[in-house]
Amino acid sequence: MAIPGNFLSETTSTIDPNTSGWTPKLNCTLSKGVGGRVGDGCLVVKSVAAGEMQARTVSSYPVTAGTVYQVFSDAAGASVPERIGIRWLNAAGTEISITWSLYTMAASSGWHRVGVAGAAPSGATQAQVLLSSSPLAGLVNQYWENVYLGLPIRTTGNLFGFGTESSEIDASGWTPLANATISRQVPVISWAVDNWTAGGHTIAMTAVAAGNASILAVNGPSVTPGVEYLAYAYLQPPVLTANAWIELLYFDGNGNQIASYRSVLAAPGTGMYRQRVSAKAPDNAASCSVTAGLDGASAGQILRIETVVVTAAPQLQAGTVVPYADGSMEQGVGQWTVASGVATLARSTPWGAQASDGSYSLTVSSSTATASVVRSGKFPVSDAPGNNFRAQVTSHVTAGTWSSVNVKIRWYDAANVDLGASTGVAWSLPGSGWYSMPADGVAPAGATQASIELTTTATAGSSVLQVDAASLWPVLPLTAVTGFDADGYVRLTLRELPFGFLLRVQREGPDGLRTLVRGPSGLIDGDPTVSDLLIIEDHEAPFGVSLRYHIEILNADGSGASTRSSAQIMLTLADFNEAWLKDPGNPQRNMRVVVQQAPDWDLPIVQTKHKVRNRQNAVVLSDSRGGLEGDLAVWTRSDEERKALRLLLGSGNTLLWQVAPGMGEDDMYVNAGQVGLDRVGRLAQEPWRTWSLPLTQADMPVTTGVNGAAGRTWQDVVAVYATCADLLAVYATCEDLLLDRRTG
Template sequence: MAIPGNFLSPTTETIDPGTSGWTAKLNATLSLGSGGRTGGDGCLIVRSVAAGEVQARTVSQYPVTVGETYEAFADAAGATVPERIGIQWLDAAAAELSITWSPVTSAASASWHRIAVGGIAPLGAVTARVILSSMTPAAGNVVQFFENIYLGLPQRFAKNLLSFNAEQMLLDNSAWTVESNATLSRTVPVFSWSVNWYYSGGPMLTMTVTAAGNASVLCAERPSVVAGREYLAYGYINPPSSSSTVWSELRFYNAAGAQIQATRSTVAPPSTGAYRQIASAVAPAGAVTASIALGITGASAAQVVRFDGVVVKERTSATTNSLTNDNAVLFADSGFEQGVGAWATSSGVAALARSTPWGGQAYADSYSLTVTSSTATASVLRSGSYKVTAGVNWRVGAAFKRVGGGWTLTVGIRWFNASSTLISTTTSSSAALPSDGLWYTIQDDQAAPVGAVTAQLEFTLTATSASSTLQIDSVFLRQIKPQSEVTADDTTGSIDIVLRELTSGAPITLYRVTADGQRSLVRGSDGLIDQVPLVSDEFHVEDYEAPLGVAVYYQAEIRSTTTGMVVTYRRTSTATLAAGSRLLVWLKDPLEPQRNIRLMARDPLPTMTRDIEEGVNRVLGRRNSVILTGVRAGVTGELGVFTRTADEKAGLDWLLDPGHMIFIQASPASGWRDLYASVGAVPDAPDPDPDSGWDEWTLPLTEVDRPTGGQSGSADRLWNDIRVENATWGDVLRKYATWFDVLLNRPREGG
């Protein structure tokens, strides 16, 4: 995959399939090598012709703007001599104005390592080239390898408040100052960075300790911050030894420039590589600017500490991205990069510590929380407090990994009001962690009660054997729409079901379930919802056939698109439609719910009969007949209803117009059972009752099976729905054949 923003062509960048993007500039011959790091195998071989510096350059020139900062980097390898990289600036006649060179790598290395340079296009510069150089081999036939080459605008850490030069020191070290007991320079150690990591590598800020003791450097830049917001500060730190105490520190300053808060985060280095160490804090009251300090505690004289990729930023959803953070848990309490945060053991014997060393145990970033229990007992862990909004859904959870022994756990939230008084505690069901040593995310949706202002997380961890160890990382509390919602609407006699976080394209089956366990498929736009492919990760349907006065819930089964097996079960909370008066009856069109109407019944429980076909055979000389019967039919009878207004009369007439089967519901208190029926001949516009002014209708009913067709539209479809679904009236015209189709949301085939 090409490096984003690269001026160089893919062939010039990756040396695949050949070396056509490169030519010799000084004392060199070029050829195609193998063993490259990018998707192809190729790499550039630059071979010395004789003793002395060797240079290769890009064939093409790339436009630049005077005064703009540019960056060039490459991955290099060579066992004999070190190397450097440069940007050659050219004028309008393609004549060289100057070359901006990187420092020379500190040593030769046959392993791939990063070289990089930054430069400002000088006056008169029109184009630029990349120059690759191996430094003064003692003879001819000395080989250097290059690949993964970039020229373009600086590759920056997202949302970094520091300048590019403070971040990566590719121009010079002028953005940094010695704070105590050190000297500053830039050096290029031989570090191998990931092939697709573009934000570090090349020259590193190098602090040399002057005398034994503590030493530190400070970024001279002071970017603006907002009090009350959470910030991160980090850098890649290369310690002199694995026993070194090196650190990053986030500092805040007031309007007078005085430091008012500092938060330090210490590295637990496993070796002497480069390790990102993150400090985080909320900007205190009075904070106007911030900066970052980097240093070492208890150093020996002449020890060297290097730094690269330095960032100060407002917290985002992940350490290096630009997405807005939605996690209410502070970074220190969520990621454990600088300790255990505000977490403490409320009860039980669990001991808490930050994992060690760097990178040894982490779901994200570099550390996690280590929980150890010496006995097979339960312990309760509680966090700090975080601001929440009452009356909305929150998702709480974390990543857990069983390291030793056995564990079961629950995740919960303690809700507090404005006076810090506990309102209630909500808790998930218990879960047992597998013993395979993998990370598992366990989460639960919980609603904040009325009056909740802050929340405290509570994890109940039960060790099932002595000497059990558990890792916790990436703790979160997010306001989120729930995975499932059910809402009863008594005005339309329907239950609204929304399911979220599904797998688009997977088949879904949706059941309505009553308390006695009876299941019925729910009707959707394509018929009964039985293995219907999902068109998105959210599913919405209105159930107009849910019983009145009876609690129901919905169960979804989502199947694998490859195996056909059920891979996800989703059960909603319960919802209940109001039973209503025993004198009122719902007459519904299951296929077109816009026609549904609720009317007063003449008799809440009319007399119904069940006919049967029978043949009567009289046997000569016998008293009793021989009767041959068929299967007893469903009920038939008459339902009397009143229309009390002109709107009700028109509504009933519209319901009966298409001759569809209807669904009849009444309060369970009336003794009526839900019934699908065909309506026979009905007198047209019966005369009103002379006393009440009401129209009385007699509907002859014959029970039928439940229809299987799809449901068109919604009983509460509005003009706003049409506006949202269609950008222009032209779209409406192209999508629907008639206004009736607009009402039913019944688009043309393929519309």
């Protein structure tokens, strides 16, 4: 999979099919090896003699002075540690300086990540990637693959900027709180090949003396009171018994700490483990930060920290009222209690041993073969009376036996008076796998709060049940459609999609014919479900035709699992003098234009005519007849429309032309040739223009995906750029900002 935003070509990055993107710089020869991570190829850098050897990219890549760039690679070599660098060049190709990473802390024959980031120095216009190691003899091999050079890759939605999330630049995003010093290290860690936000440098907190030690992220981003936030980071404890933790802190407008929430790592070893902590921002919260540390540390012990993120807490189910801390049990049992019975509650241990979501689950233990009632906290539910809600948990058995788990919703009024529970559903647990167990209930009059209630019945002593991914949400239609005539599209909403399945979405016309609908990766034909909620904007839906959507949920092997259909819907184009011109991959460019004259179509054909001597009729050899060709004349009525049409036509992409029903034309995909643009009148200030668009009928683009912000929000912009003036130097247009197309 190509690394997004990589300046390097696929050949240079993956060393497949050859090493043409690389050249020796010092004391080495290059060859193509096998056993790579992205494809089979990898770059083998072999020393000629003892001493440092360096390889560099053949090409130099344009950079802008003052802009931060990042480089990383996966490396392997059993003999010596390695480092990676960015070589800065001026316009004449002369080296200005090199930004080097630290050396890896040890040599390793397994693939591990190295990386560094830094600002391009004054005068730099180009950059190269440098790979370096210093063997003690000749003919020593070092292996490289999965190489990246480009703008920093950060976690979308992170309130922290790149400098705090990653320590690839320096350690300035952190300060000691107690009994600690801060440095950077590059431990030998094998990250997933597509985990591009992790690896390279880590923050190393060293305990100065025996006792508690902690450090603080100094860049406190703004938060919104009442919003639940999730903080997480990878923690590497010094020993298995270390008490390592992460805290989410909230501060008021004066910078005073007003709340803190801690999550302790139950480490299964001394590797890197992602630890999460979440909490709702208090009413007077203005900013937040993260601390990490060791309790009861020995002098000299080191806690390493990697990929620090604070973001809006995810919802385990769209619309759930259960906070993440109570739904995923990442920092403890939350507000869950035992209402009756002998059961006891605890967070599962160690990290990663029992979890459906995240790394932990709720452990329900029963010492006897009896029933116990386990209940979540009370959570506000708006507009509840008379409406249907659904509670759901995911559970499995780890010890003993359980006859059933009865899932209910218990209701409360504003004064916390118990209004009773729904009938519930009793679920049996046939094996040790994870099972999702939903139950519906209609809220009674006066209900303003609700909790999830589980009646767990053990049939043997010393039985243990794990519960995770707890959610409670108002039940809405699984499939909904809404038409937006003025904007020319249909919005399709799909709810409660199952994870781990594939999805196919088709538009069905009145004739029963189905056409695949377009998504971010192209036509949605076997795309994996990554969320229980999916909203699709279908900008290619026809006008004046009753249509519906057919949704297929597929198993991993492509076989059918279930299907859905939407209600019927029709888009309307009110003014038959107008037509739509749309770019399927860039719907933000779509626009209506006034039709001056519809095309007079030609049906071209390529023929060769041969006159045979002494025969009356020629012999004609014909190819198949081509699609329609003709000139569409349209008007734009303002400078804004003129600029919009130029933007739409500027890419040269295949377009969709749509007209009102009854105009004697079918919707079709077209390519526009050389365009004529004239004023309607002779006055310079006349805003109307007449356009002549030579159209050639085209096939529907299959692989073109719908461009979008890909989850980015204004918070991602604020985390990187301090002022609007900073944006002007990076994004040429508002569309470039939307799509994160940076110029430097």
